[in-house]
Structures are given as structure tokens and as C-alpha cells.
């Protein structure tokens with residue numbers, strides 16, 4: 335699924351709740367960010383509902399395990415996992431929507447998400463619960479190999495250790 339280019343910094347706020355988090359939709363399937371790409375600190379795991387708009391007019395909340403750096407207020411979600419969920423969900427419920435553009439709009443409070451699960455939320459109703467992201471950020475991948483000198487073998491950069499994400503509970 336193509337993702338929309340990130341909205342301009344001046345884009346209008348959609349949600350009625352205060353903005354939260356800098357958001358990084360991680361496109362690198364081999365980087366799971368156990369450490370923060372900004373400050374290098376160890377990231378924590380935070381599970382929270384991501385509110386996703388899918389063209390033309392679908393609004394869904396995905397309870398998703400993300401990486402989070404409290405120091406940078408940086409929330410990281412993996413693009414491949416989100417797209418896998420969208421393809422599976424719409425493939426089953428609304429096949430004509432599969433492949434449409436989507437945009438992760440922000441987060442919702444857990445209580446609001448649980449309430450929303452009892453009946454489908456209309457887009458306008460979902461906006462009542464939505465916390466927009468404060469900002470969208472992107473990172474370039476680090477160099478894959480680091481030159482260490484003529485007498486040593488090159489070793490992979492250790493900053494991005496590939497990690498199996500055990501949490502596959504969002505389906």
C-alpha cells in the first residue's frame with residue numbers, strides 16, 4: 335500500500351484532543367529500533383491505539399505495539415506491520431479498499447479505543463478521540479558496515495540489531 339507523503343507542517347489539526355508524540359513510520363524492515371535513532375538511548379515498548387485514515391473515508395484504530403523514546407517523545411511504528419494489518423483487515427472486510435493510500439493520523443486513549451470497538455466509529459466521531467501527532471519525522475539508515483582498519487575484519491554496525499518483534503497480537 336502506498337503511504338501518503340507526510341502532511342505539511344502547517345497542516346490543520348484534525349483531532350479534538352491535544353497533539354502527542356513525534357511519529358516515525360519506519361520503512362526499514364531490517365531495523366527494529368531497540369535504541370532511539372535520535373539520542374541513542376534504549377527505547378521502551380508502548381502499546382497504544384493508532385488511528386489510521388484509509389482512502390477514501392475509512393477510519394480504523396489499530397492497537398499496536400510501538401517503540402517509544404520518552405526522552406525524545408518519539409514514537410516509532412513499523413510500516414511493514416501496519417501495512418500487513420491493513421491488507422489482512424480490508425482483504426477480509428472490504429477488498430476494494432486494499433491498496434488505497436493511508437495515513438497514520440495519531441493516537442487515541444485506550445479507554446476511547448475500547449469504547450469504539452463496541453461499534454464502528456464514524457470518521458467524525460473518531461476525530462473526537464484523536465490526538466494528532468505533534469510532528470512527523472524521518473531517519474536515514476546508518477551505514478551498514480564500518481571500516482575498522484586493515485588488520486581487522488569488518489563487522490556490522492551494532493546500533494541496529496535485527497530483532498524479532500514478538501508481539502503479533504494485533505490481528
Ligand SMILES: [Zn+2]
Pocket residue numbers: 370371372373374375403404405406407408
Ligand atoms: Zn531518543
